Amino acid sequence: MDFQLSGEQQLLREALSGYLARRYTFDERREAVAGAGWRPEVWRALAGELGLFGAGLGEADGGFGGGAEEIAVIAEELGRALVLEPYTEAVVVAGALLRGLPQGASLLSAVLEGSALVVPALYEKAGRSDPARIGCMLRDGALTGDKALVVAAPLATHLIVSAREAGTGAAGDGRPALCLVRADAPGLTRRDYRLIDGRPAADVTFTGTTCERLDLGDEDALERIGAAIDAGIGAQCAEAVGVMATLLERTVAYAKQREQFGRPIGTFQALQHRMADMAVALERARSMATMATLALKADAAGGAVAAERSRQVSAAKAYVAEALKQVAEGAVQVHGGIGTTDEIDVSHYFKRAYVLQHQFGTAQYHLGRMAAHS
Incomplete structure (x- = not known):
């Protein structure tokens, strides 16, 4: 199976990462945290200038024909930049809840334009x-x-x-x-x-x-809720990969330049083992996030049973949550005391990792859900 991004998906990633590199610096993010907790001008740009919100929706719902793979590409880049704006909640989950409903068509259109936040x-x-x-x-x-x-x-x-x-x-x-x-x-x-x-x-x-x-017709509300939350978990697993990848990059770079006893701490075998374990956890989490994305893609195409989708998504969530804990704690431990300060971004990635571990259900809950669907 080919896991490489398509040409369009690669362009999507490059456009988003380029925009965030220019417009979403760490200092700007800190100002937003101290203020309203988000940047409305960025939200509007993600919707309008980049057309990001329609990238993961089918054409029938006013999107550009994408799906779970495009959402994963977007979410990973948002995780790398530590973006505050509620893409997963207000676009992925809310979009899944409104999709295909006559009552939700106009509101979903407003969501994609960035004029409504649901x-x-x-x-x-x-x-x-x-x-x-x-x-x-x-x-x-x-x-x-x-x-x-x-x-x-x-x-x-x-x-x-x-x-x-x-x-x-x-x-x-x-x-x-x-x-x-x-x-x-x-x-x-x-x-x-x-x-x-x-x-x-x-x-x-x-x-x-x-x-x-909302008129769901013959559809059970809990089934729609479950599918929407699974879509949100898939996005957050991809976001977590972006968070972990950045934490690992920051940690390796710091270990190469920070010196103790006259040499870089990255030459110490104990720290080399810790960073190697972080790298292994990241790659395993990337594989699990891909599994969740493929399960969501198969479900959207009508080729998967809902219980199987939920089982695979819960398995991904449970593993990614544990990997987040390992990588985030490892990053702070290698950095030492400075890794807990507000002045450097590692502590902010650590906090985001903690929230991602618990939102949409803990690892323990999803292990039980996975077992129930097995």
Whole structure:
């Protein structure tokens, strides 16, 4: 099987990496973290100037005919540059939730243009890593309940919320549904905070909040949610590869120039072994991320069973999470105390690695999910 990028995919990578090299320096990122937690002008440029948001969507949905492979190319470059903007949440996951729905066509078009920012609100405190544990209730076109750790909620124009329809069974046992909510809707309150990597997030409470129930036809809401989250995990696995690759590059370069006892610390065998282990973990993670991408590609083409897609994506997530921990900790340990300071980028990559390990479910959760689908 040929794992090389096509000519178009290579051009996509070069265009994005070139733009980020010019417009997304470490100092500019630090300013954004200290401010709003993102750069709206970059978001608009990614959508308009580069046409990035349509690269991973089919033509029927207003995209350019791409899919999981193009998303992986984009996500890896965003990981290398440590981009704050919520591409995975607001484009990959939200796009998968809206794709193919008559109600979602105009909003999806606005997402691709960068004029709307739609984020998924699919997790709850009681459910922890499991999006199928839904306590939020939909009754007479209004939502009541809470959603936790909604990444980019303070930036959003709309939220896509999972809920259970009241009146179809015992409380909390109704049919799952997806609802579209304006971010400024009456009855919606947020508790805003920052993740440790500087990205804005919020816990959201709905108190009789008016919403629009998305018409999924005969499709089960949990199946659509599962497919969307799998797409997000695939993107984050690719992003993690970009994060780890940069951490390894920074660590090797530092080990070559930092001296102890009159010679570079990179000549010490113990540190050579540690960096070799980091390199092996990176290449294994790259292979697992590719496996997830291929599973998502096969699923989109109708050539895979959903359970098999989920099994492979969970396997990738579980391994990549452990590899992230190993590479990030190794990078900080080789750098020593300076690796924990805010002035150099290694500490920022370390923080992003920690968030990627836990978002969309922990490694432990995905090992159990993988076993359930085996």
